[in-house]
Every structure is written in structure tokens, then in C-alpha cells.
Amino acid sequence: MKKFVILLSLLFAFQFAVKAQVAIDDDIVIFNVHLLETFEINVTAGGVQEITFLGPDDYNYGVTEAGGIVSGTSTVTVNATGTWDMTIEADDFSPLPGFSGSIDIDNLGFWIESTGSYNFGDELVLTNGNDAPENSLAMPITGSDVVIIGNGTGNTGGEAENTFEFHWEMGTMRANPAGPMNPATMFSQLAAGLFSLGDFTTTATLTLRKL
Numbered sequence: 653m654k655k656f657v658i659l660l661s662l663l664f665a666f667q668f669a670v671k672a673q674v675a676i677d678d679d680i681v682i683f684n685v686h687l688l689e690t691f692e693i694n695v696t697a698g699g700v701q702e703i704t705f706l707g708p709d710d711y712n713y714g715v716t717e718a719g720g721i722v723s724g725t726s727t728v729t730v731n732a733t734g735t736w737d738m739t740i741e742a743d744d745f746s747p748l749p750g751f752s753g754s755i756d757i758d759n760l761g762f763w764i765e766s767t768g769s770y771n772f773g774d775e776l777v778l779t780n781g782n783d784a785p786e787n788s789l790a791m792p793i794t795g796s797d798v799v800i801i802g803n804g805t806g807n808t809g810g811e812a813e814n815t816f817e818f819h820w821e822m823g824t825m826r827a828n829p830a831g832p833m834n835p836a837t838m839f840s841q842l843a844a845g846l847f848s849l850g851d852f853t854t855t856a857t858l859t860l861r862k863l
Contacts, residue, residue: 691732693860698726703822711839714759714823727767728858730814735807735863739797742856751850755841758792758834760854761821764800768815770807776814777802780830790819790826792833793856803863 701724705711715724730736740762745755764778772778779799780791791800801807807814823838834841841847 687733689733691734691736691860691862692730693738693858694729694731695858696727696729698724698818701726701820703820705823705838708839711823711842712837714825714838715821724820726818726820728816728818729811730807730816730860731810732808732814732860732862735803737799737803737861737863738801739799739859739861740793740856741795741797741859742793742854743795745847745852745854747847748851748853751848751852753845753847755847755852756834757795757854759823759838759841760856761790761792761824761826761828761833763790763819763821765817765819766815767817768809768811768813770809770813773804775804775807775809777804780828789828790821790824790833791828791831792826794831797859798831 703715703724730738742757742760744757745760747753766772766776770776779802780789791798801816821833824833825835825837826833827835836844842849
């Protein structure tokens with residue numbers, strides 16, 4: 653009887669040892685991440701601007717936050733996996749049917765505010781310095797591509813880093829040394845017969861370029 657008890661105990665110990673050997677197992681899952689290049693620009697708000705010249709102040713002072721018509725804004729985002737710069741260009745304003753003449757595009761200008769985490773003078777370069785209305789540095793749009801935002805210390809990033817507010821002006825006669833807006837009031841240009849009363853339109857193109 654004593655020998656049986658010893659043999660039974662050894663059997664239980666052997667079964668426990670076998671179970672302990674198969675209680676843990678593993679395999680693996682391999683993750684391969686593919687980071688592909690992307691460069692994207694979007695106008696997320698203010699894609700259509702309506703400008704109405706009505707009273708004398710509108711024609712004399714234009715579209716500006718300093719007086720005259722209240723400035724319109726557009727929100728622009730950039731998502732880029734590399735460094736980049738941005739250009740802008742537009743044709744002269746063309747008349748809609750029933751109206752005549754054309755409005756020179758240098759009557760339309762802008763200044764830019766960075767509302768993302770990147771700053772002008774650090775990650776970003778504001779090529780023509782047009783980042784504050786009080787400095788009278790609003791830039792005119794031209795008929796050819798002009799670089800307006802460039803790479804500073806590294807502007808790679810998404811919209812959290814690269815979001816911009818464009819503040820539009822028209823007929824303000826700003827005298828930015830890098831490129832002044834049209835120096836004549838909208839009244840003076842109308843009186844000179846450059847364009848009639850009526851409706852005019854143009855399309856500004858913002859282009860994101862990989863550096």
C-alpha cells in the first residue's frame with residue numbers, strides 16, 4: 653500500500669509537469685507601415701467672395717479692415733510630407749454679359765495670418781512680409797505666379813501646423829515696396845472709363861509646390 657501511494661504521487665507530478673509545458677505558446681504578427689508622399693492644399697472656408705461697392709467710402713477706400721467695406725477672409729490648409737512653397741495668381745476681372753471693360757487685378761490684394769502652430773519667421777517664410785494690415789503691406793495679386801509662403805526652418809506638417817487666414821482687400825491702394833497695389837481709387841478708375849458699373853469676376857489660383 654505504501655508503494656502504491658508513492659507511485660500515484662509520481663504519476664500526478666508527471667501529469668502536472670506535462671501540463672506546465674504546453675500552457676504557454678506564442679506566434680507573431682508583423683506590421684509593415686508604408687508612409688507615402690502627399691502634398692495637398694485646400695480652401696476650407698471663404699472659397700467664394702462677394703464684394704459690393706455701394707457708397708462713396710467703398711469707392712474711395714475700398715475693401716479693408718481699416719475702413720470702407722469689411723474685408724472678407726478665406727481659410728487655407730496645407731498637408732505636406734515634405735517642404736513646400738505656395739504661389740498665387742489671377743487674371744484681371746472680366747465683365748459678365750451686359751457690362752464692359754475690365755478691372756486690373758492689382759486692385760485686389762491680401763495679407764496672410766498663420767493660425768496653425770507654425771509661425772512666420774520660424775518654420776515659415778512670408779516672402780513679401782504681408783502679414784499685418786497696420787503695416788500697410790497688403791500685396792496685390794498679379795497675372796503670374798508669385799511665391800507668397802515659403803519654407804523656413806521646415807514647414808513639413810498637416811493642417812494643425814499649416815493653416816492660414818487670407819484677408820482680402822480691394823481698391824485700398826496699399827504701397828507695399830515689394831509690389832504696390834493699384835494707386836488709383838476705384839472711383840478714379842471708373843471715372844476714367846476703364847470699366848462700367850456692373851458685375852465682374854475673376855478666379856485666384858493658389859498652388860502648392862513641393863521643394
